[in-house]
Amino acid sequence: MSAPTLELRDLSVAYRVRGIDRQVLRGVSLAIQPGEAYGLVGESGCGKSTAAYAAMRYLPRNGAITGGSILFEGRDISAVPEAEIRELRRAAISMVYQNPIAALNPTIRVGEQVAESFALLGNGRSESRRLAVEALRRVQIADPSKVMDRYPHQLSGGMAQRVVIAMALASSPRLLVLDEPTTGLDATVEAEVLDLLRSLIAESNTSILFISHNLGVIRAMCNRVGVLYAGALVEEGATATIIQRPSHPYTVGLMRCIPRGGLDKYDSHLDTIPGTPPPLGTPLPGCVFVNRCAIARESCATAPTPVTDLGNGHTTRCPYHAEAASMPRVVASEPVTASDEHRAERGRDLVTVAHLSKTFAQGDGDVRVLSDVTLSLRHGETLGLVGESGSGKTTLAKTLLGIHPPDDGSILAIDGKALGSTIDDRTAHEVASIQIVFQNPDSALNRRHSVTRIVARAVQKLAGATPQASEERAQSLLDSMSVDPVLHSARPGQLSGGLKQRVAIARAFAGSPRVVVCDEPTSALDVSVQANILNLLADLQARENVSYIFISHDLGVVRYLSDRIAVMYLGRIMEIGPAQDVFDGPHHPYTEALVSSIPDVDGETRVRVRLGGEVPSPAAPPTGCVLHPRCPRRIGSGVEDLCTSTEPPLREIGPGHAIRCHLDVGQLGSASRAATA
Amino acid sequence: MGAYILRRVGLALVTVFLVTTAIFFMTHILPGNAAERILGNLAERENVLLLEKQLGLDKPVLVQYTSWLGDAVRGDFGESIQHRVPVEKLLVPSVGYSLRLALVAFLLTIPISIIGGIVAGVFRGRWIDRAITVGGLSAAVVPEFVWAVLLVLVLGVNLHWLPTNAFPGTDASVPEIVHHLLLPSVALILVLFGYISRIARAGVVEAIESDYVRTAFLKGLSRPAAIRRHVLRNALLPTIAVTASMVPYLVGGLVAVEIIFNYPGFGGLLLKAVQYRDYPMLQSAVLIISVVIVGVQLVADILFAVLNPRIRQKVSQ
Numbered sequence: 001m002s003a004p005t006l007e008l009r010d011l012s013v014a015y016r017v018r019g020i021d022r023q024v025l026r027g028v029s030l031a032i033q034p035g036e037a038y039g040l041v042g043e044s045g046c047g048k049s050t051a052a053y054a055a056m057r058y059l060p061r062n063g064a065i066t067g068g069s070i071l072f073e074g075r076d077i078s079a080v081p082e083a084e085i086r087e088l089r090r091a092a093i094s095m096v097y098q099n100p101i102a103a104l105n106p107t108i109r110v111g112e113q114v115a116e117s118f119a120l121l122g123n124g125r126s127e128s129r130r131l132a133v134e135a136l137r138r139v140q141i142a143d144p145s146k147v148m149d150r151y152p153h154q155l156s157g158g159m160a161q162r163v164v165i166a167m168a169l170a171s172s173p174r175l176l177v178l179d180e181p182t183t184g185l186d187a188t189v190e191a192e193v194l195d196l197l198r199s200l201i202a203e204s205n206t207s208i209l210f211i212s213h214n215l216g217v218i219r220a221m222c223n224r225v226g227v228l229y230a231g232a233l234v235e236e237g238a239t240a241t242i243i244q245r246p247s248h249p250y251t252v253g254l255m256r257c258i259p260r261g262g263l264d265k266y267d268s269h270l271d272t273i274p275g276t277p278p279p280l281g282t283p284l285p286g287c288v289f290v291n292r293c294a295i296a297r298e299s300c301a302t303a304p305t306p307v308t309d310l311g312n313g314h315t316t317r318c319p320y321h322a323e324a325a326s327m328p329r330v331v332a333s334e335p336v337t338a339s340d341e342h343r344a345e346r347g348r349d350l351v352t353v354a355h356l357s358k359t360f361a362q363g364d365g366d367v368r369v370l371s372d373v374t375l376s377l378r379h380g381e382t383l384g385l386v387g388e389s390g391s392g393k394t395t396l397a398k399t400l401l402g403i404h405p406p407d408d409g410s411i412l413a414i415d416g417k418a419l420g421s422t423i424d425d426r427t428a429h430e431v432a433s434i435q436i437v438f439q440n441p442d443s444a445l446n447r448r449h450s451v452t453r454i455v456a457r458a459v460q461k462l463a464g465a466t467p468q469a470s471e472e473r474a475q476s477l478l479d480s481m482s483v484d485p486v487l488h489s490a491r492p493g494q495l496s497g498g499l500k501q502r503v504a505i506a507r508a509f510a511g512s513p514r515v516v517v518c519d520e521p522t523s524a525l526d527v528s529v530q531a532n533i534l535n536l537l538a539d540l541q542a543r544e545n546v547s548y549i550f551i552s553h554d555l556g557v558v559r560y561l562s563d564r565i566a567v568m569y570l571g572r573i574m575e576i577g578p579a580q581d582v583f584d585g586p587h588h589p590y591t592e593a594l595v596s597s598i599p600d601v602d603g604e605t606r607v608r609v610r611l612g613g614e615v616p617s618p619a620a621p622p623t624g625c626v627l628h629p630r631c632p633r634r635i636g637s638g639v640e641d642l643c644t645s646t647e648p649p650l651r652e653i654g655p656g657h658a659i660r661c662h663l664d665v666g667q668l669g670s671a672s673r674a675a676t677a
Numbered sequence: 678m679g680a681y682i683l684r685r686v687g688l689a690l691v692t693v694f695l696v697t698t699a700i701f702f703m704t705h706i707l708p709g710n711a712a713e714r715i716l717g718n719l720a721e722r723e724n725v726l727l728l729e730k731q732l733g734l735d736k737p738v739l740v741q742y743t744s745w746l747g748d749a750v751r752g753d754f755g756e757s758i759q760h761r762v763p764v765e766k767l768l769v770p771s772v773g774y775s776l777r778l779a780l781v782a783f784l785l786t787i788p789i790s791i792i793g794g795i796v797a798g799v800f801r802g803r804w805i806d807r808a809i810t811v812g813g814l815s816a817a818v819v820p821e822f823v824w825a826v827l828l829v830l831v832l833g834v835n836l837h838w839l840p841t842n843a844f845p846g847t848d849a850s851v852p853e854i855v856h857h858l859l860l861p862s863v864a865l866i867l868v869l870f871g872y873i874s875r876i877a878r879a880g881v882v883e884a885i886e887s888d889y890v891r892t893a894f895l896k897g898l899s900r901p902a903a904i905r906r907h908v909l910r911n912a913l914l915p916t917i918a919v920t921a922s923m924v925p926y927l928v929g930g931l932v933a934v935e936i937i938f939n940y941p942g943f944g945g946l947l948l949k950a951v952q953y954r955d956y957p958m959l960q961s962a963v964l965i966i967s968v969v970i971v972g973v974q975l976v977a978d979i980l981f982a983v984l985n986p987r988i989r990q991k992v993s994q
Contacts, residue, residue: 056895083899090897102888107910107986116906120897151986167896 003074004031005175005207006055010068011078013050013059015280022281024050026231026288027068034174037201037208039222039239041215041254043526045277047231048211052179055209056095057085072175090120094168097179100160104152110163111136111148117170135166140196156614158189162196169200176201179211186388187553188611191597194220195608213526215258216599219243224313227251230278230288237314243601247310247321249293256329257531259560260601264579265538268333270531270560276496287317294327295320331531336538342380342545350547351377351400351515354411358392358399358571367619369395370406371571374650377515380541382548384562384579386555386594390615392571393551397517400549401434402426414514432462432511439520441500445492445507451478452488455506462511477506481536498529505536509544517549522557534561555598559583564656567591570618570626573650577657585670588659589633592669609669625662637663678982678989685978689971696967697960701745704951704959705738715758715953732758745960755957759949764961767946772965774844775942779931781855782862790870791916794877798912799904801882809874817871821930824864825937833860843938861934868930869923876919880912887911914985921977925970 011028014021025047032038040048053059054070057077070078072088097103104113111132118128118135129148136144139162152160161181168176178197182190194217201208212218218225219239226236227250235248246252256271263270275292278284287293287300297320305317318324338346358370370392377383385393399406405421406412412419414433420426438444445454452474459470459477478488481502492500501521508516518537522530538561541548552558558565558579565582567575567590575588582591589609596609611630616622622629628643637643639662648662661668716725729735733744748755754764790813797809816824833841845857884890885908893903935944943962950958982988 058891058895086897086899088897089895095895097888099888103892105889105893105907105911107914107984108907116898117896151990153987154990164892167892 002034003071005034005036005073006209007031007071007074008051008054008068009071011051011054011065011070012067013047013054014064014066015060016062016064017280020281021064021066023066023283024063024231024280025054026284028228028231028233029068030226030233030236032175032207032209034207035205036224037210037222039210039212039218039225040228041212041218041225042228043213043254043277043528045280046228048213048228049179050231051228052095052097052177052209052211055175055177056089056093091171092173093175093177094171094173095177095179096161096164096168096181098181098183100157100164101152101155103164104155104160106152108151109148110150110152110155114148114163114167114170117167121171131170132166135170136163138169138200139163139166141166156189157185158193158614161185161193165193165197165200172204173206175207175209177209177211180213182217183212183214187555187597188388188593190217191599191608192610194599197221214599215243215254216601219601220599227254230282230284232284232288232317234289234318235316237310238312241312241314245325247314247316247324248289248318249295249324249327250289252324252327253292253330254527255601257527258601259531259534259556262559262580262583264560264562265336265534268335269331269535269538271329271331271333272531272535273528274330289318294330295323331535336542338380338542338545342542345379345545346381348379349376350379350414352411352413352416353377353396353400356396356399356410356412357407358395358404358410359407362619365619367617368621369571369618370399371621373571373573375566375573375576377547377549378563380545380547381563382541382550382561384558384565385549385551385568386553386558386565387568387574388594388615390570390618391568392618393568394519395571396568397436397519397549397551400515401436401517402431428462428464433514434517435462435508435511435513435515436517436519437501437504437508437521439523441497441504442492444504445500447492450489450491451483451495451503454492454503455510458507458510474506474510477509478503480540481506496529497525498532501525501529501533502536505533505540509540509546512544513546515547515549517551519551520553521550523552523554530557537561555583555595567594570616570621572626572660574627574661575657575659576650577654577659581654581657586653586665586668587670588661589631589663589669590627591659593632625660633663633667633669637667639663681982682979685975689975692971693964693967697964698742700963701742701956701960702738704954704956705741741956745957749960749964754961757950757955757958759953759955759958764957767958768943768961768965771941771943771946774940775931775935775944777854778843778858778861778935778940778942779927781858782865782931783927785862786866786869786873787920789866790873791877791913793870794874794916795881795909795912797874798878798881798885799908801878801885806878810878813871813874815871816867817869819867820933821864821868822933822937824867825861825934828860828864829937832863841938843935843940861938861940864934865927865930869927872923873916873920877912877916880915881908884908884911910984914981917977917981917984921974924973928966928970 008028008030011025012023013025014023028051030038040051042048057070065078069076072093077085077088104110111129114132114135115128118131123131133144133148136147141147141159141162155163182193185193198221210218210221222239224237225239225242226233227242227248229250235242235246235251242251243255246255253273257273259270273292278291285304286302287305290296290300293300305319307315307317308319308321309315354374356370356373357368359366359368373396385396387393398404402420402423414430419430423431452471455474455477456470459465459473460467465473475488483499483502487495487499492503495503522533525533534557537548540546550558550561562579564577565579566573567582567588569590574590575582583595585592593609593611596607609632611632613630624644624646625648628634631643634640634643642662648660650658650660652658653665713725716728733741745755756762757764757767760767793809793813797806800806829841832838839860840857841860843857843861845853890903890907893907932944932947935942936948946958947962950962
């Protein structure tokens, strides 16, 4: 057998922080064969990206290889001169990473940047340009010569990532390193980029190192997967094996954190991984996971854990791997239940939104971001809001909060009473009753105030309490969010992401709200932390009978928490109904495309329903049904002309389940039907 | 882009108008007037009144203002009260001399500062970076008139490297002129270098740490090539904006340096005009300064838009 394309042999990397070397990779060994796609998963700070950059031999200024070696096609590249590395990067190893728009130079035309990759291979100027057009066509950009003349900020995220991929593939590399290449992209765009990568890889014999925190993506892309924790590779094997039969307590924990397989809060609480990862550079002589492990023995802390071979290339570093799959849960699996008294209230409307529109004046024309939105939010329920970016989810939430006023004629009411259109028009009680939890708690919390002070101020403002009383209420709120009393005097900067989000939730609950808008509250968090926050939100809802409007791009998370789901596209509600009906179908063609685009952890093969083209500008929405230019089910439906001429009304197709589509229910897709097809 | 430039020019004209108007009324609020100054403290009251009448100072301020404005628009800037000659006879040559000094100083300052900033940014954390950053800031905290005196003493009087007289005479050759202007220019460079190089350095550091420069390295570009092709343009954008905003500062420094070097620029003229309440002279000098400052800002804004595709796109919409 020929040498692996990439091999890491007992690789250790350290970062020098304040004069001390901190171990980031602890003796990682892995090999990627020609044509193989290898996934690397783990939570943030576990060393995934360091491993990726080490493969490119691109470490930060303070990083250094402290042991082991990096072999590319059998040759040790950990110490070769810079000029040779440059040659490898030009011709043999390429990389694509997160945030594609930032990865392109903002002041140089896209075409020139792609052509540069070809010029580096020794092509002349005009030849490089010709090859660049060709490369853009290869990544399925419809009008390459037009895109060549654009600047990066004029591209959508998905388009920019195609450009970056075109650049990376310029040299037909033997190794392609992908570091979270689809993180931050919309689900449908992510699915398209993954499809593209898959087809490009299939054409070549390129080896892939694929870094992702998303196991679904890894499942869709990789043959083999390695699980990193605290800089050590704790488990490795075929992707399906690792997902179905994880044999390391960390992997088992990870799998249990993820809401999947249609799980919702009425089935069970999510399990989680206790504690937090060790700080960077902690000396760990024994098992790296010992402090968070449910089945750890005393010896685990001190005795090194050798690799155990489980056969078929499946290895684990846990000597007690046989117990891992059945290790005790941290959070009991009981379902989230509300009291009888609260349950009696459910089903009654709390918030009414009717004919809500929002138009922003922009330059020469008006942009209608929300168009005639009608929905209700019931007592104690979660309404999930899904849709691609630009669909109007956040604008709807902000209008509810009174951050910007809706257009005239819109109706907004809580408990049957009309709500003021902006915060200034609302009573203190009304302001307190609708609150928000943001995606990024950093920007929502005042960095200079202590945690107690932040929450106490909110209590004072929203509940009108005295300073003395609000301090006490703040303490008890923080306690109920499981924020350790030791941390009550800490400042937000001293807290982890999950703790900060708990403080932000405590702040939102300060005035006993009736409605809390959760705008991507767990998107920036690791899955184990996410599971904790989702459990907390579910428990708070059961206890306080509060209603949530839950916005997330992660459909698994939305499904877990939501009772009902509204699907939005270009400022309109395309479908609304009970969570299960929306997911299972028959559903709107847009919902169908969204649902089918999620890379499934369990590897269910689904028929991918594609949307053509890109989201149109809300300044110039298409005529008729706004989805018609992209609709996967319009052609052959028999009502093509109706779709292009008349906007369909929201029409009920089941109890509480409505869709905005001209097609007959029998013509619509559904998840169950697709699975059997 | 054309509409954008037109709009900016219009705004610039409004700015110049507002500045000169404000200055006109402010100087008239000051106690004392030209007639009192010319005749001295011991002058008879009626003589002062007579002179005021001759100079037109007895009219209401608003009338004085409109008549000045009307004349100025027609290109007549009036007669210097102090020297009794048309203002432009004195202003035009002295502004010419000042522009010469400003040009030499700016042409030296900008490349030196930007190169210094780039070197510091590229070699961040090394000794050369520290030398440039610390040295530049230390030099900037010393006022330019102190530098001027020190430079005259050290480079001129003690070492005899540079002429201490900034003005070689009206019929000097160009190299001679430049040679004589070096010493006052250095005083201005020392003050401006710290600021401009700091911005250039920050721009370079930010660009080097950006994702797109990482892309360049990972494409296989060498460090010098990556810096030349991907760092410089992005790093210089903020520098242009800041450099333009340093122009008013340069003008202030210019006045101080000119007085110390006894340079026949308009700095001395301006100072005397204030002292003597020589309104026509003062007004015209302020007009020129504001035109220069606003003009430079305008050029910088347009340059910024040309270099930055994002702004350019916004501008053309």
